Amino acid sequence: MRDAEKEQVLRDVLEHKGEMVSGVVERIADHSDGKTVYLELGKAEGVLAPEEQIPDEVLRPGQYLKVLLLDERKRGRGAQVNVSRAHKALVRRLLEFEIPELQSGAVIIRALAREPGVRSKVAVSAHQEGIDPVGACVGPKGVRIRSVVGELGTERVDIIPWADEPERLVANALSPAQVSRVEIDRESRTATAHVPDNQLSLAIGKDGQNARLAAKLTGWRIDIKPEPAGAAEANATAVAGAPPPGDAAG
Structure with a gap:
């Protein structure tokens, strides 16, 4: 994804910052601090970090999920945004x-x-x-x-x-x-x-x-x-x- 396209996608998605969005679990990756879940959110990818997950919740690829849209993931590749299931x-x-x-x-x-x-x-x-x-x-x-x-x-x-x-x-x-x-x-x-x-x-x-x-x-x-x-x-x-x-x- 080109930088200009990435920026436009992020602008469109982050207009809904703080709102609830639906996504589909794409993949689950193991890291040293726990499992990170990646979701398809249209043209953007949602990143559900371990600390933003509901404790002991079992997720699987292909599962539909409602999440809270937080902010841009600065370290991410492509158009990635942080999402949460744990936020009140x-x-x-x-x-x-x-x-x-x-x-x-x-x-x-x-x-x-x-x-x-x-x-x-x-x-x-x-x-x-x-x-x-x-x-x-x-x-x-x-x-x-x-x-x-x-x-x-x-x-x-x-x-x-x-x-x-x-x-x-x-x-x-x-x-x-x-x-x-x-x-x-x-x-x-x-x-x-x-x-x-x-x-x-x-x-x-x-x-x-x-x-x-x-x-x-x-x-x-x-x-x-x-x-x-x-x-x-x-x-x-x-x-x-x-x-x-x-x-x-x-």
Whole structure:
């Protein structure tokens, strides 16, 4: 490919930088730092580096794949661009592709946190009266969220309602655990979530994953403390009135 042609192809492709594109796996090459996957993206070639892949995802030549378009691959031969399957924006683009209310702006993604291949949490709100933002994203019988998860393999995607009040937002973000009350320390930007004893492991999650993603999603440091069942019932009014968290799994 001549330099002028290469530059034109790259200009055309990079007009869609940050967007989701579809490609076909051409080949997979072993390198010292792992396997690099090369995809056909029309006239350009996408390069999916090891660090941009979903951990443990098995890919094969001829497979159709949705990826996030990043930038030009400077060291590449021909018209090569870097793409990603691990970037959190891929989850956003997949949701926008599947959910008409996100496309129209009737529902808005307010925050998103992701651990690729394991779990994502997405906080949504309605920009139009009469719309349930969580229900719109999950879809009838979960059909919409299943389509998104189907593109991510075994990754779980939780949809939760956004709240402007940090107490409610933190409680929602710890879904599927039930939270009795949340105390906020604005100076240290720490939220202390009190949960019933039987909800503690669910709130923390395997290897701390649920709490870690909730902290990323909300922007608050979250401390989780157990309390006896009787105390939990007495303090439940602290989060009463909050809409029930929406939990969608693949």
